[in-house]
């Protein structure tokens with residue numbers, strides 16, 4: 439929900455920025471050695487503190503090669519030089535089987551393998567394909583434990599929420615590169631998953647001290663949140679279900695946990711059956727906080743309804759224990775779960791807010807609640823098209839509420855125009871490697887955002903939505 443959007447902000451933005459920059463990187467000079475690592479280092483420049491200098495990876499020039507030997511490796515060089523790292527690796531794998539009679543070439547190939555593998559790994563990581571990237575990094579790591587492989591494995595396991603394995607690679611990497619503040623910051627998130635709050639707080643204190651003045655407020659905010667969570671954690675307990683790991687106040691909230699877990703598990707099944715959203719492969723972390731503590735652990739206003747910043751963080755007031763309030767809690771849980779599942783599908787990239795917030799509202803309400811759109815007492819006009827494209831945080835408070843409300847209207851308009859299966863169709867194309875601009879998201883139903891917007895605006899002005907698919 440919009441209110442919550444302001445909260446998980448800092449860390450969510452850091453993550454989105456990191457993944458986005460990894461994707462945007464491409465070798466600048468095709469003739470020179472490709473530099474997969476420089477993408478990561480560029481990303482590391484976003485958060486505060488010094489970042490280690492890039493470590494370009496190059497293939498060693500072979501010596502003592504005759505013409506036949508040189509010819510055997512030329513295609514590998516050519517592919518590598520143009521940034522086709524996976525192609526270069528595939529050629530090298532093929533060549534290994536074919537050059538058994540050429541000891542020079544075989545020795546060179548063996549020596550180059552870690553660079554070829556890590557370069558291919560970074561290439562896949564940048565397009566969100568951590569499954570394949572991990573295969574390359576692990577092969578590389580087995581040959582030689584390089585920093586490039588450790589960093590790639592740390593990031594991929596982190597992205598895939600396999601925190602225990604991620605931790606080992608973070609530790610190995612940071613032992614040699616303690617100045618990589620971006621990785622240190624991500625590591626504090628790993629520590630939080632393991633309830634190792636004092637360590638996380640210690641690292642954040644160091645990061646605040648070392649940060650440039652412009653970066654200090656955001657880091658200071660994260661430090662204070664972590665201190666709040668550290669304090670809260672002394673009262674907490676953990677319970678797990680198939681797809682969730684729930685942290686809650688041991689005494690006050692114990693009665694609530696079966697309901698929370700069953701709401702979330704039921705929603706996973708429902709979203710999968712109705713909209714094709716895949717269940718999470720690893721447990722999603724959910725943390726319940728007492729309403730009065732929520733502000734101090736998120737650095738947001740105490741009236742926020744919930745947030746997703748990699749974890750579902752949900753404030754629970756004592757009134758939520760009654761029947762009416764529990765319906766409200768269910769909606770909040772389902773809403774945040776949609777954000778979590780979309781993040782898993784889209785490689786934690788920033789989706790257009792109309793899509794992310796609209797879908798979260800559409801899926802979190804039950805069918806009847808969404809069947810009649812509530813225009814409210816003063817619906818006002820439909821916002822300009824541009825209002826839906828960038829973070830609602832950049833809008834004034836006056837426009838942010840309507841943008842949020844009208845995002846749901848846009849989603850309902852999709853269903854009205856394109857039929858009951860349209861959201862499922864759209865979601866089936868959402869993937870780590872898919873385009874996520876508004877037109878690309880609508881392409882599976884042959885839609886364009888300008889047309890959707892025009893239709894929605896017309897319906898809005900008429901204060902009616904055609905009988906939709908609901």
Ligand SMILES: [Zn+2]
Nearest residue numbers: 439440795798
């Ligand atoms: Zn939301």
